Amino acid sequence: MTRTRSLALLVGVAATTGGLAIVAGISLGIELTDVFLGIVAALATIQGLRYVQRRRETPVRTTTTGDPEVRVEVPVPGADFDSELVAATTRQGQWGARDRLTDRLEQRAVRALVLRDGRTPEGASALVDTGGWTDDVVAARFLGADVSVPLSYRLRLFVSGQSRLVARVDRTIAAIETIGRDSRRETAGRDTSRTADGDADRVGAQG
Amino acid sequence: MTRGFDTERWSGLEGLVLVAAAAGVLTREPAPLLLAGLGVVLLGYVRIAAVPEVTLEIERELSDSTPDPDEEVEVTLSVTNESARTLFDLRIVDGVPPALAVVDGPARLGTALRPGATATTTYTVTAIRGEHTWDETVVVARDPSGAVERRETVLTETTMRCEPELAATADLPLRGLTSKYAGRVETDVPGSGLEFASIREYRHGDPIRRIDWNRRARTGELATVQFREERAATVVLVVDTRSEAHVAPDADAETAVERSVDAASIAFSALLDSGDRVGVAAFGPNECWLDPSSGVDHRARARRLFATHPAFAPTPPDEAFFPSIAVRRLRRRLSSDAQVIFCTPLTDDYAVSVARRLEAYGHAVTVVSPDPTATGTVGARLARLERDLRLRDLRRAGIRVVDWGAEPLAVALARAESGWKQ
Numbered sequence: 118m119t120r121t122r123s124l125a126l127l128v129g130v131a132a133t134t135g136g137l138a139i140v141a142g143i144s145l146g147i148e149l150t151d152v153f154l155g156i157v158a159a160l161a162t163i164q165g166l167r168y169v170q171r172r173r174e175t176p177v178r179t180t181t182t183g184d185p186e187v188r189v190e191v192p193v194p195g196a197d198f199d200s201e202l203v204a205a206t207t208r209q210g211q212w213g214a215r216d217r218l219t220d221r222l223e224q225r226a227v228r229a230l231v232l233r234d235g236r237t238p239e240g241a242s243a244l245v246d247t248g249g250w251t252d253d254v255v256a257a258r259f260l261g262a263d264v265s266v267p268l269s270y271r272l273r274l275f276v277s278g279q280s281r282l283v284a285r286v287d288r289t290i291a292a293i294e295t296i297g298r299d300s301r302r303e304t305a306g307r308d309t310s311r312t313a314d315g316d317a318d319r320v321g322a323q324g
Numbered sequence: 325m326t327r328g329f330d331t332e333r334w335s336g337l338e339g340l341v342l343v344a345a346a347a348g349v350l351t352r353e354p355a356p357l358l359l360a361g362l363g364v365v366l367l368g369y370v371r372i373a374a375v376p377e378v379t380l381e382i383e384r385e386l387s388d389s390t391p392d393p394d395e396e397v398e399v400t401l402s403v404t405n406e407s408a409r410t411l412f413d414l415r416i417v418d419g420v421p422p423a424l425a426v427v428d429g430p431a432r433l434g435t436a437l438r439p440g441a442t443a444t445t446t447y448t449v450t451a452i453r454g455e456h457t458w459d460e461t462v463v464v465a466r467d468p469s470g471a472v473e474r475r476e477t478v479l480t481e482t483t484m485r486c487e488p489e490l491a492a493t494a495d496l497p498l499r500g501l502t503s504k505y506a507g508r509v510e511t512d513v514p515g516s517g518l519e520f521a522s523i524r525e526y527r528h529g530d531p532i533r534r535i536d537w538n539r540r541a542r543t544g545e546l547a548t549v550q551f552r553e554e555r556a557a558t559v560v561l562v563v564d565t566r567s568e569a570h571v572a573p574d575a576d577a578e579t580a581v582e583r584s585v586d587a588a589s590i591a592f593s594a595l596l597d598s599g600d601r602v603g604v605a606a607f608g609p610n611e612c613w614l615d616p617s618s619g620v621d622h623r624a625r626a627r628r629l630f631a632t633h634p635a636f637a638p639t640p641p642d643e644a645f646f647p648s649i650a651v652r653r654l655r656r657r658l659s660s661d662a663q664v665i666f667c668t669p670l671t672d673d674y675a676v677s678v679a680r681r682l683e684a685y686g687h688a689v690t691v692v693s694p695d696p697t698a699t700g701t702v703g704a705r706l707a708r709l710e711r712d713l714r715l716r717d718l719r720r721a722g723i724r725v726v727d728w729g730a731e732p733l734a735v736a737l738a739r740a741e742s743g744w745k746q
Contacts, residue, residue: 158350169343170339186426189423191572193704194696287702
């Protein structure tokens with residue numbers, strides 16, 4: 118017990134004893150005037166409010182028992198990527214998470230070009246660097262190609278309120294999915310300094 | 325009587341008492357002062373409140389302790405107060421095994437119990453493959469005001485064992501690697517069998533029924549017909565039980581490990597029926613190995629193994645796993661003529677490298693891959709794409725792959741087999 122608390126306890130005991138003495142009719146030289154009672158009431162109110170405030174800051178403690186009725190939960194494949202995507206859209210750890218996302222998607226694009234499109238690993242890497250691997254300029258630019266994204270796409274995204282990063286990742290995955298299936302595949306030597314006009318943000322849609 | 329721990333439920337009551345007393349003093353009315361007096365009494369009770377020692381007898385009864393898969397099992401939990409004091413507020417939460425889901429009624433009970441009284445609750449779980457042991461039952465006791473609480477656990481040993489019959493619902497085609505014993509795998513070795521292989525010059529001692537009499541009639545020469553010899557294979561079913569394989573497309577779906585074990589048990593039965601020697605191994609932190617063999621006893625051993633071995637439990641393992649050591653150990657155990665059927669969801673690149681390494685060491689590998697991917701989120705779509713690339717990678721390396729989606733395994737096998745023949 119600290120010294121302050123001991124002192125407060127002493128004062129409290131003395132005050133209570135004094136109060137009981139007055140109730141019993143023993144005069145201690147204190148008149149129960151309105152001012153005195155007002156001071157006592159004010160002190161009690163202040164102390165009472167302090168207790169109430171402390172209660173507001175104290176959480177109720179209880180045993181938590183979990184949900185034994187539910188089967189143990191296992192992750193859905195890809196949940197790690199979703200968590201990384203959330204991390205990349207928040208302020209903390211934004212850049213590290215973003216780099217990891219881009220690296221992973223780039224590796225998958227290269228691997229898809231090798232396995233689905235029959236390219237060499239070097240050729241596939243070069244294709245991803247130039248953006249010639251896809252018709253989608255948004256996906257190509259996301260993986261590092263020097264192509265401009267059409268204004269219409271940016272405007273649409275702005276109006277929709279969707280996160281830019283999520284939308285670009287989504288487009289990139291969709292573009293990787295089409296590798297080896299798209300008959301309008303670009304060739305390695307294609308000019309990559311592409312811009313889109315009008316509403317067409319897919320280069321393939323322009324023709 | 326022990327104190328337990330304060331719940332802080334009545335914390336702040338002192339403040340209200342003081343405010344009421346202040347109001348009484350200020351207004352000189354007796355009502356607020358009386359209210360403050362009641363508050364003081366309650367505060368006094370809260371200060372001395374305690375929970376009696378909890379001495380409970382808990383019994384758990386299953387309607388069937390060895391059910392079939394998907395059978396509903398009723399669990400009856402009886403709680404008796406063995407102490408001499410009344411428990412006014414008792415909450416009991418049963419330790420349902422983590423792999424089981426409760427389908428009817430909560431596995432918990434809230435009651436007050438006089439000394440010697442018994443309370444009962446019933447809930448229903450759906451049985452799935454495996455040996456399921458109930459965890460400790462959690463007991464939470466409070467005093468009537470809820471000011472103090474204590475938590476106890478009571479262990480009542482209960483085990484439910486669900487051992488599915490090994491049924492050969494799909495026939496698994498094997499690759500060419502065989503043992504010296506006669507069986508059903510067609511080899512390129514000419515000899516006795518069913519499928520025509522070649523005709524060679526007659527040698528003294530060749531069986532008379534294998535002489536090509538048409539050729540004899542045409543040319544007058546004696547020639548012997550040779551068939552592709554059929555031999556038995558030695559197959560080891562390796563199930564990927566790493567934590568990476570404990571995935572599912574949604575909360576209610578079977579996990580990839582459960583489906584892999586299902587595939588392995590179907591393949592085990594089918595291969596044993598066709599005279600092959602079959603072994604079982606787990607590729608995960610819990611070591612499991614059953615030497616390749618055949619016979620009725622071996623089938624019974626495998627059935628028990630698939631159902632009860634901790635390596636094949638439907639819950640993710642907690643232990644650390646060193647995959648390269650596990651691969652080396654597996655390789656040492658595999659005989660040179662052993663084929664491998666690797667059941668894995670292919671959720672990471674390491675599973676691919678294991679299959680490729682075993683293939684490179686001469687064990688003809690077939691991968692049976694239950695598909696655990698979904699399409700609900702961006703990450704799920706990427707995971708599906710990555711798995712597709714791993715399947716292609718394996719096929720490119722000459723490894724047979726069975727991509728098993730939501731359809732029955734037999735359908736996936738038939739589809740895969742038609743692809744292998746092209």
